[in-house]
Amino acid sequence: MKIIKKIDVNEFPEWSSWPQMLLGLGIWKNASRTVGKIEQEYNIEKYGQCLAQFGKGNHSIEEIRAYYDSAIQKKECISLGSSLVIVGGRDFLRTYEKLIVDSVLPEIKDGDAVVELGAGFGYNLHLLSKISKKNVEYLGGEYSRNAVTLAAKVFEGRANISVEHFNFYDEDYAILKKIDRPIVLFTAHAIEQIPDISNMFKVLSKYRKKIRSVVHLEPLYSTDKSTLLGLMRQRYAEVNDYSRNLLPLLEKTSGIKITSVKRDVMGGSPLNPTSVIKWHYR
Numbered sequence: 001m002k003i004i005k006k007i008d009v010n011e012f013p014e015w016s017s018w019p020q021m022l023l024g025l026g027i028w029k030n031a032s033r034t035v036g037k038i039e040q041e042y043n044i045e046k047y048g049q050c051l052a053q054f055g056k057g058n059h060s061i062e063e064i065r066a067y068y069d070s071a072i073q074k075k076e077c078i079s080l081g082s083s084l085v086i087v088g089g090r091d092f093l094r095t096y097e098k099l100i101v102d103s104v105l106p107e108i109k110d111g112d113a114v115v116e117l118g119a120g121f122g123y124n125l126h127l128l129s130k131i132s133k134k135n136v137e138y139l140g141g142e143y144s145r146n147a148v149t150l151a152a153k154v155f156e157g158r159a160n161i162s163v164e165h166f167n168f169y170d171e172d173y174a175i176l177k178k179i180d181r182p183i184v185l186f187t188a189h190a191i192e193q194i195p196d197i198s199n200m201f202k203v204l205s206k207y208r209k210k211i212r213s214v215v216h217l218e219p220l221y222s223t224d225k226s227t228l229l230g231l232m233r234q235r236y237a238e239v240n241d242y243s244r245n246l247l248p249l250l251e252k253t254s255g256i257k258i259t260s261v262k263r264d265v266m267g268g269s270p271l272n273p274t275s276v277i278k279w280h281y282r
């Protein structure tokens with residue numbers, strides 16, 4: 001990714017209205033990230049608009065994704081670790097996609113099932129399936145019915161890739177129950193939508209024998225109180241009611257071995273950067 005320039009945190013308000021809002025100088029109402037909010041923000045707005053646009057006719061998943069990402073600007077302020085940099089918007093998207101593929105692909109072996117929870121219309125699964133190992137099944141679980149409908153349409157005729165309805169808050173995960181192969185499970189900015197993710201750990205442990213490896217590409221709640229960026233990241237997660245207990249739960253759940261934590265690798269939204277966490281059951 002070509003870095004156009006590095007900027008100081010003092011220049012960040014030129015690129016984002018969040019510093020103003022976090023300081024109470026702009027209009028902002030704290031969110032409560034309920035299922036009702038997901039229904040409105042994702043099912044009705046984001047995926048409903050995609051479905052209205054692409055529900056009829058033959059469209060490629062790349063076309064749909066480009067529409068979904070159409071708010072991206074020619075130049076974007078993103079974060080790399082704790083640095084703020086200006087890059088081309090499309091350049092960033094391709095680099096972020098590469099991060100997903102490079103993080104999940106090494107975990108996949110011939111004959112596995114690859115499961116993404118909170119998969120949207122399955123774009124990440126599609127990216128992985130293009131560089132597939134042999135005889136791999138790709139399954140997505142997703143709350144938003146409009147995304148599931150869109151996925152059924154774009155993956156029609158492809159036997160090894162599908163997205164079905166799923167809810168992180170369910171008592172059991174039917175998507176995992178039916179799989180009889182080793183599972184590589186991943187999430188990408190989906191757990192961020194769940195303020196308290198403890199239910200997922202209760203349910204996953206039922207399938208511990210089948211789950212070989214787990215990868216999260218998710219924001220981790222900032223514990224950095226020594227920098228302005230760290231403090232803004234912490235407050236941003238709070239006012240948006242994003243997930244705050246993924247890493248603490250991983251660390252305290254017995255029988256889990258965390259193999260890698262790469263914090264704040266890159267952030268399309270510098271206040272909500274992607275960290276990459278890998279773990280497995282002992």
Ligand SMILES: C[S@@+](CC[C@H](N)C(=O)[O-])C[C@H]1O[C@@H](n2cnc3c(N)ncnc32)[C@H](O)[C@@H]1O
Pocket residue numbers: 035038042043117118119120121123124141142143144147166167168169187188189190191193194
């Ligand atoms: C930021 S999007 C990421 C989608 C996809 N992982 C990607 O990388 O393109 C967050 C996704 O989480 C889904 N989601 C939110 N709450 C959920 C829940 N309770 N159960 C399942 N999916 C949920 C949303 O509908 C949305 O598709």
